Amino acid sequence: MEKSLYPTMKIDEINIYPFNIETEEIFKIATMSLSGAKNVLVEIKTNQGLTGWGEACSFRAIVGETQQINLAAAVELREALLGKNPLEVVARTEEMEAWLPYNTTIRSAFDMALYDIASQAAGLPLYVYLGGTRRPVETDLTIGIGTPEEASEKAKKILKKGFKMIKTKVGISIEDDLKRLRAIREAVGSEIKIRIDANQGWDRVTAVQCLTSYEELDIEFCEQPVRARDFEGLKYVSDHTKIPIMADESVFSPWDALKIIHTKAAPLINIKLSKSGGISAGLKIAHIAQAGYISCMTGCMSESGLANTAFTHFAMANSIVKYFDLDANEGHVNEPIVGGVVFDKGQVIVPDTPGIGAKPEPDFIKDLQKEKR
């Protein structure tokens, strides 16, 4: 029997880097607009030669974090972790949660790096380390808020790439949203699934009016029609429309998931690791959802292939995750990430190398040295 790495493993060094991703266009949702992504990379090194990587991408209007907040918070979290055993992942994530309870996105980057180390130490790809099996993960591609003509063009391009699901953002103008949805449905025909996301843009009455008028367009489900804290509004909308409602911004924590189930506020939950604080809390949400017979989606923000690969491992490992919105790095060209997911038409495929199986290129990290915290 080989000796276990566990008893003597320690976190030796943690490096934190700001990491920006340029995008060709502004991505608009009901609550904010985003031009490019301002992310943070976390590198955790151990005394036994293993290195784990994590990434944080915060949507400020949703999680209340920015790149600058994340960089400052990451320096604090480093203090909480240095010298400790990275293989005790749950203990480490609970310490981080006790240290900074509200900074979920930056905590998710540390949690990701810890799971990367733990699954590498076990010699397993992350989804197997989490108890999963390889299964199909079919993602949508997302179209932001824009004109009906732009949306129609984008929908046709998505179809050409072989994707069979489109997600589009709504929630600003009732008339424009309906025009855009009609243009997309016309462009893609009746075979393609269309899901929508209002990102908290409506009040409950407007939501029911809008969703009723969209019923003819065969919408698969609608994410977060009302404000995050409006659980009663979410239930009102669920009770008054035929389109299934998915709680997204309303569910950050396992306790939020429990509340959704107890109050029958929505039949679907979107689990995002950047909202929950990482895989550790995401697993708790998935298990609560499973116990409550609530199907889930796994979604993303604007991450690189590093974090998107971790999300896909998480999704594969949880059978209650039946919907996938894992298009974060689809279409990124010249992304400085080695390994990670590949897209085959709509399928997202993770590598079978131990750990997450994705990390930044060494030359890219060299370039980031002077930004290092």
Ligand code: MG
């Ligand atoms: Mg959403």
